[in-house]
Amino acid sequence: MHKKVFQLLVDNTSGVLSRISGLFSRRGYNIESITAGVTADPRFTRITIVASGDDEILDQIEKQVEKLVDVRDIRELKPENSVYRELALIKVAATAAQREGVISVTDIFRAKIIDVCAESLTIELTGNQAKIEAFLSLLDGYEILELARTGIAGLGRGVENVVFFQD
Numbered sequence: 001m002h003k004k005v006f007q008l009l010v011d012n013t014s015g016v017l018s019r020i021s022g023l024f025s026r027r028g029y030n031i032e033s034i035t036a037g038v039t040a041d042p043r044f045t046r047i048t049i050v051a052s053g054d055d056e057i058l059d060q061i062e063k064q065v066e067k068l069v070d071v072r073d074i075r076e077l078k079p080e081n082s083v084y085r086e087l088a089l090i091k092v093a094a095t096a097a098q099r100e101g102v103i104s105v106t107d108i109f110r111a112k113i114i115d116v117c118a119e120s121l122t123i124e125l126t127g128n129q130a131k132i133e134a135f136l137s138l139l140d141g142y143e144i145l146e147l148a149r150t151g152i153a154g155l156g157r158g159v160e161n162v163v164f165f166q167d
Contacts, residue, residue: 003032004061004076005084009071020049020070033049033149084154086152087126088124088150090139091120091144092120093145102139106125
């Protein structure tokens with residue numbers, strides 16, 4: 001099993017995300033993560049999908065998604081030519097005595113503590129998946145109360161692969 005990161009530019013219309021995810025579910029394809037948001041041009045939405053499967057399945061995913069009416073462009077974001085980021089929000093149980101340890105780990109990873117309560121800290125961390133996994137492994141001795149991850153958002157490096165649409 002391999003993973004591929006696909007970047008889609010689609011028309012910013014209602015139901016487009018549902019049609020794309022519906023294709024995945026009908027075909028039995030696995031989505032590791034999916035993120036979507038409007039682009040600088042409000043007519044379009046950028047969707048980043050991380051999918052897993054063998055090479056044949058991943059090729060089929062690309063071909064099937066490309067056929068959808070709302071899809072204007074699809075391309076693979078290869079790690080060597082792209083920048084990926086993910087956001088994680090982590091709520092950690094922490095007594096007054098444990099706070100210093102959690103704060104130390106947070107500082108090392110350049111994360112931010114965004115909420116403090118008497119019995120917990122909420123941490124915001126951005127980075128690639130490996131950084132987030134490493135951070136979570138260092139929190140192994142603490143109780144993670146809640147965890148929310150956005151999934152990968154990505155862009156290709158440079159300007160060579162920027163897609164422009166004319167009116």
